[in-house]
Amino acid sequence: MIKENVFLDQFRLLFDETDPSLITLDTKFKDLEEWNSLIILSLIVLCEDEFKIIISPNQIQNSKTVCDLIESLESNLK
């Protein structure tokens, strides 16, 4: 089980230019101006290193909000 707030805090740290308060569980993260390929790579590494979950780029692509992303990650745990 992934703690939403823990994930959200870590997810916010992947961004350098974006105001953290703009990133919530409902944020459509791919619409953020700063979203780029390095952040995608960072997200994959974050999931593997901090949450021990291998996430595919397709799962990121198919998730709209941070909440979707967490659900998608949890599906990998089942």
Add this chain to the structure above:
Amino acid sequence: MINENFSNKKILVTGATSGIGLGISRMLNEYKAQLTISGRNQTKLNKISNEFELSNLNFNKGILADVCNLEDISNLVQEIDTLDGLVLNAGIIDYTPAKLITEKKVIDLFYTNVFSNFFLVQKLLHSKKIKKGASIVIISSIAAKVGVPGTSIYAASKGALNSYAKVLASELSLQNIRVNVVSPGVVKTDLIENTNVTSDFQMSNLSTKYPLGLGEIIDIVYLVQFLLSENSKWMTGSNIDIDGGYLLNN
């Protein structure tokens, strides 16, 4: 004229159980080299050693060795005869943005890709197990020469290896031992294809960056074959990019 007679040559290949190392070992085995291979996966090593024994009477042996373990390196050196050729291929890949690298990742990567080679060569030299006139080939990467995001520690490890090779070539030239580096671009290997990040995230766009397409293991094998042979007897300290033209545009 290419001299492909390796049957009188004693050669060690590290990281020989997969990818480029396996390709090089297969080539040397086909040319009946007195080959010793090392790897850290017992099952793979046994399977390949059995295969090689059946097809090459000159095959020496497979030695289980984790190059990150000094004791394993010492055992490896003890078990081999004086070498005519050495291929330093053992290595791992990592894709981690600089912001997220960890001490463990840096240590693991540098130990496997860099330090292990320092210690193996040191012990071989100290035991006088590299013949005069031998050829050492080091497998590096073009990653050391470009700035691909996410490759900071991997690229740094290969950069360190490149510098090491240059100095080693200089020191060993007195004994007529040649040291050359092969810097491949991306070739289709298990190591690359099994890396989650590369397989999906980068591979799709990657081939467009290579004017001649992604490389195959055999492309690297032919170059290593040349460097191990007498045909390259006037080459040392070289670092050869073999990248399907990648560096033309980067």
